[in-house]
Amino acid sequence: MAKKQLLPIFRRVLRLTTPFKKKFWTVSILGLLIAPVAVLRPTLIKIMVDDYIIPKDVAHLWMIAAATIGAILLEAFLKYWFNYQSKWLGQAIIRQLRLQVFTHLLGRQLSFFNRTPIGTLTTRTINDIETINTIFSQGLITIVSDILTMLFVIIMMLWTSWKLTLVVLTVFPLLILSTYIFKEKVRASYEVVRSQISKMNAFLQERISGIHTIKIFRKEADEAQKFKAINRTYTQANLNSIFYYAVFFPVIELITAISSGLLIWYGAGGVLKGEVTIGTLIAFPLYISMLYRPVRMMADKFNTLQMGLIVARRVFTILDNDEAVQNTGTRIPTQLSGDIKLEQVYFSYQPGHPILKDLSLVIPYGKTTALVGTTGSGKTTLAGLLNRSYDIQQGQIFIGSYSIKEFELHALRKRIGVVLQDVFLFRASVMENILMSNPNISHQTVIEAAKEIGAHSFFERLPNGYDFEVMERGSNLSAGQRQLISFVRALITNPDILILDEATSSIDPATEAVIQKAIAQITEKRTSVIIAHRLGTVQKADQIVVLDQGQIVEIGTHSELLSRPQSRYRKLYQHQIKAGVL
Numbered sequence: 001m002a003k004k005q006l007l008p009i010f011r012r013v014l015r016l017t018t019p020f021k022k023k024f025w026t027v028s029i030l031g032l033l034i035a036p037v038a039v040l041r042p043t044l045i046k047i048m049v050d051d052y053i054i055p056k057d058v059a060h061l062w063m064i065a066a067a068t069i070g071a072i073l074l075e076a077f078l079k080y081w082f083n084y085q086s087k088w089l090g091q092a093i094i095r096q097l098r099l100q101v102f103t104h105l106l107g108r109q110l111s112f113f114n115r116t117p118i119g120t121l122t123t124r125t126i127n128d129i130e131t132i133n134t135i136f137s138q139g140l141i142t143i144v145s146d147i148l149t150m151l152f153v154i155i156m157m158l159w160t161s162w163k164l165t166l167v168v169l170t171v172f173p174l175l176i177l178s179t180y181i182f183k184e185k186v187r188a189s190y191e192v193v194r195s196q197i198s199k200m201n202a203f204l205q206e207r208i209s210g211i212h213t214i215k216i217f218r219k220e221a222d223e224a225q226k227f228k229a230i231n232r233t234y235t236q237a238n239l240n241s242i243f244y245y246a247v248f249f250p251v252i253e254l255i256t257a258i259s260s261g262l263l264i265w266y267g268a269g270g271v272l273k274g275e276v277t278i279g280t281l282i283a284f285p286l287y288i289s290m291l292y293r294p295v296r297m298m299a300d301k302f303n304t305l306q307m308g309l310i311v312a313r314r315v316f317t318i319l320d321n322d323e324a325v326q327n328t329g330t331r332i333p334t335q336l337s338g339d340i341k342l343e344q345v346y347f348s349y350q351p352g353h354p355i356l357k358d359l360s361l362v363i364p365y366g367k368t369t370a371l372v373g374t375t376g377s378g379k380t381t382l383a384g385l386l387n388r389s390y391d392i393q394q395g396q397i398f399i400g401s402y403s404i405k406e407f408e409l410h411a412l413r414k415r416i417g418v419v420l421q422d423v424f425l426f427r428a429s430v431m432e433n434i435l436m437s438n439p440n441i442s443h444q445t446v447i448e449a450a451k452e453i454g455a456h457s458f459f460e461r462l463p464n465g466y467d468f469e470v471m472e473r474g475s476n477l478s479a480g481q482r483q484l485i486s487f488v489r490a491l492i493t494n495p496d497i498l499i500l501d502e503a504t505s506s507i508d509p510a511t512e513a514v515i516q517k518a519i520a521q522i523t524e525k526r527t528s529v530i531i532a533h534r535l536g537t538v539q540k541a542d543q544i545v546v547l548d549q550g551q552i553v554e555i556g557t558h559s560e561l562l563s564r565p566q567s568r569y570r571k572l573y574q575h576q577i578k579a580g581v582l
Contacts, residue, residue: 006309013135013312016093023089030082031141035148037078039156040071042286046160050279082145090136094129097315101125104319110389111349112323118209119202124318127197128311135312139305146294146301153291160287161280167266168259168288175255175295182248183299189241190307196234203230209473252296259288325388327409331402336415336496338400339365340386340527345395347381355381356550359395368528370538372569373547379531382547383499386529387416399497414438417495421502423482425474430459431466433474434489441492449492453515453522455484487515491522498523501531535573544569 017024044067052061102125113121157165207214207223214223263284270276340363347356356378363369371379384390385397388409397404404412425433434446443466450456458481462468474482490498500519520540523530532538539558546554546561546569553568554561561569 006306006313009309009313009316012316013132013309016097017089017136019096020089020092023085023092027082027085027089027136027141028144030078030085031145032148034075034078034082034145035152037071037075038149038290039152041068041075042283042290043156043160044068044071045286046277046279046283048279049282050277054278086141087137090133093136094133097132098125098129101129101315101318104321107324108321109323109325109391110384112321114349117202117206119200119205120198121318122205123198123201124315127201128194128315131194131311132308132315134304135308139301139308143298143301143305146298150291150294153287157284157287157291160283161270161276164263164267164270164276164280164284168263168284170262171255171258175252175292178248178251178255179295179299182244183302185244186241186299187303187306189237189244190303191310192237193234193241194307194311196230196237200227200230200234203227248299249296252292256288256292259292260285263288325391325409326405329405329407329409329412331407332411333407333415336399336412336527337365338398339363340497341396341398342382342385343396343398345385345392345397347385347390347392349390354550356385356392359550359552361545361552361555363527363529364542365400365527366525367542368523368530368540370530370532370541370544371547372532372535372538372544372572374572375533376549377547378550379547380501381550383418383501383529383531386497386499387413387418414493415495416497416499417490417493418499419483419486419490419501423474423479423486425470425477425482425485427470427472429464429467429469430462430485433470433485434466434492436489438493446488446492450484450488453484453487453491455488458484483515496526498526498528499531500528502533535569535576546572 044064048061048064048068051057052064105121105125154165154169157168203226207227214220263281267276267281267284271278271281342359342361342363345356345359346354348354359378359382361382371382373379381390385392386404388404399407426436431443431446435441446466447456450459459466459468462481470477474485477485516537519530522528530538530541538544541558543555544558544561545552548568554564556564556569561567562573564570
């Protein structure tokens with residue numbers, strides 16, 4: 001990334017310190033103080049040798065010795081406090097940033113997650129934000145402190161002996177050149193490392209989540225080979241950076257040794273000629289060490305700073321994503337009454353690829369409407385628009401006489417119950433998974449709702465009953481048990497609108513009989529939208545809407561649609577009879 005592109009990112013990263021201004025200025029001041037204090041040590045040693053040891057002024061030697069020890073202790077304390085405070089600042093910033101990113105992700109539209117790998121988002125939220133921490137703990141302020149230290153060292157060296165300084169610094173341009181080459185090489189390899197980490201996380205997330213499918217299709221060996229290739233690329237990127245370090249540090253040691261050799265050659269001659277004092281000859285190796293060590297580490301710190309800014313850009317890209325359902329409504333309904341009306345609705349997940357086209361529909365209040373059609377006809381998408389999982393690009397949706405956007409988002413969703421085909425359960429008890437919609441609902445209310453749909457006996461048979469610990473994604477429950485939890489979870493809030501998206505497709509016949517009886521009972525009390533592939537489950541619906549390629553092709557009751565010779569519904573129904581799936 002070009003340096004000009006990094007400047008706006010750098011300014012934005014600095015703005016992250018705003019809530020911690022006092023701490024930031026404390027760290028900055030400590031970094032500034034370290035530079036002059038660090039230079040005191042070799043300077044005091046020179047004075048000790050030239051003014052007290054060689055003249056044999058033992059009576060006052062303890063004073064300069066005490067001052068030297070004090071300078072060493074002060075430098076040690078400042079470095080300790082600087083390191084602690086800078087790392088505290090970094091941790092405080094990333095703690096806030098990580099929370100900000102996660103909260104921001106919770107507000108994105110589902111379409112954002114449909115096209116963004118979960119592993120990539122995990123990398124952004126954990127690994128990349130942790131890298132941003134190094135901007136403050138190892139990068140920005142430490143670089144400034146090191147540069148000031150080098151400046152003070154060079155000034156003291158020139159003040160002590162400008163001739164010896166010029167001789168010693170003859171090889172300094174080689175040091176700068178080596179550092180620059182190293183910085184550029186390592187930066188390139190680090191970019192590959194970060195990219196491969198993201199790919200590896202995304203790959204692992206997807207494969208571990210889909211391990212069941214991998215085993216069914218006997219793809220273990222193929223997936224292992226794919227991971228081997230990703231792992232090889234990642235390892236090679238790390239080995240490249242290791243190679244550059246392996247070359248760089250010996251080169252720096254060689255340059256430092258040459259500088260020390262020049263110091264001994266010219267300095268010893270200067271002592272014999274009386275141009276250089278013994279104290280200067282003793283102090284200069286310390287000056288050289290203090291000058292060359294920061295330069296040697298500077299390349300690494302610049303790479304740390306640059307990589308921190310690069311990953312910050314990736315994190316800010318997520319924060320700048322505005323694909324959120326806008327919650328500008330203010331109406332808080334106690335009940336959603338009235339017909340649901342969709343007027344000339346257009347919706348697409350990607351521009352230029354419409355899923356719903358000029359769709360107009362009335363879903364009668366208190367009645368059951370079934371949405372049927374082939375896969376990809378837009379049934380689930382249409383249902384998702386009712387609770388604003390997505391926002392339409394064109395048209396209007398009304399509940400009663402109010403636009404759906406006039407309702408406060410969370411208040412709207414509170415009045416709509418949703419049961420999906422693919423039930424997602426968290427690692428918690430059955431009761432905790434049911435109470436996700438409202439943790440303030442009593443356990444007795446949950447039990448009564450479970451009894452209402454015939455699920456209570458299923459839950460009681462589990463070890464510890466409602467306190468049974470569900471594993472990640474409900475892997476230790478059957479599909480029917482997971483679906484029953486989803487039903488109770490949707491019903492305990494007594495929703496005004498109930499959406500059932502293929503809610504019985506994964507249930508065994510015995511459980512389905514229980515659910516179908518419960519559905520017939522609970523849908524009588526509220527506006528219900530049932531999405532189904534199997535037409536046998538929607539025969540009693542008050543109206544059946546047949547969709548095809550995002551458009552309504554016919555509407556009617558089961559008997560009405562069957563009575564039409566060219567009806568799309570009739571053809572689907574007859575096909576399912578022949579296939580034996582009704």
